[in-house]
Amino acid sequence: MKKLLISSIGLLMLAISILIFQISCSKNASAQTNTSTTVLDKTLISKNVITQISGSTVTDSLGRILPAYVYSTEFYTIKNDGTNLTKINITMPSGFLLMPYGYLSPDGKKIIFTASKISYSNYNYNRGDGRIIYYGDPNTMSIYSASIDGSNLIKIIDTYINNTSQYSLVGTY
Numbered sequence: 605m606k607k608l609l610i611s612s613i614g615l616l617m618l619a620i621s622i623l624i625f626q627i628s629c630s631k632n633a634s635a636q637t638n639t640s641t642t643v644l645d646k647t648l649i650s651k652n653v654i655t656q657i658s659g660s661t662v663t664d665s666l667g668r669i670l671p672a673y674v675y676s677t678e679f680y681t682i683k684n685d686g687t688n689l690t691k692i693n694i695t696m697p698s699g700f701l702l703m704p705y706g707y708l709s710p711d712g713k714k715i716i717f718t719a720s721k722i723s724y725s726n727y728n729y730n731r732g733d734g735r736i737i738y739y740g741d742p743n744t745m746s747i748y749s750a751s752i753d754g755s756n757l758i759k760i761i762d763t764y765i766n767n768t769s770q771y772s773l774v775g776t777y
Contacts, residue, residue, distance in 0.1 A: 645684055650679050650705075654735075656673050657672045662736045673738070675738070675740075679691075692754050716749050723738060726738065746759055747761050
């Protein structure tokens with residue numbers, strides 16, 4: 605009986621402490637609402653491209669020396685009415701490729717996108733035209749931001765840490 609009484613007192617004390625904690629944490633908050641809405645008049649689009657790696661060649665299994673190419677992405681903005689297609693010239697660090705995942709900031713002044721290192725073990729030999737095309741390594745992808753003119757490149761985060769996917773670029777800006 606004594607244990608039951610002590611347990612009941614302990615539970616009562618716990619309930620009182622939870623109640624006091626909830627009361628101390630409750631605050632009134634009023635949200636500020638913006639009644640004006642601005643709709644951005646442009647959209648971000650991407651274009652997949654295959655470009656030659658400047659000065660780079662590969663010797664294939666038959667001993668032929670072939671130019672090396674990479675599969676990459678270019679980003680553009682276009683007005684919502686389909687006019688004013690403008691390329692965003694982003695200069696990545698040597699050995700990095702733009703990937704086709706990107707978002708435009710709500711004010712249209714920045715782009716958030718992914719890039720990865722060129723993978724020389726991830727390639728496709730195109731027998732039709734003799735090209736060897738290298739792709740980005742998905743295990744080295746990173747998230748970047750840049751100004752809409754391609755300047756102010758900033759690496760935000762590596763998406764893979766110790767070969768484990770940690771982060772991804774999803775949703776909107």
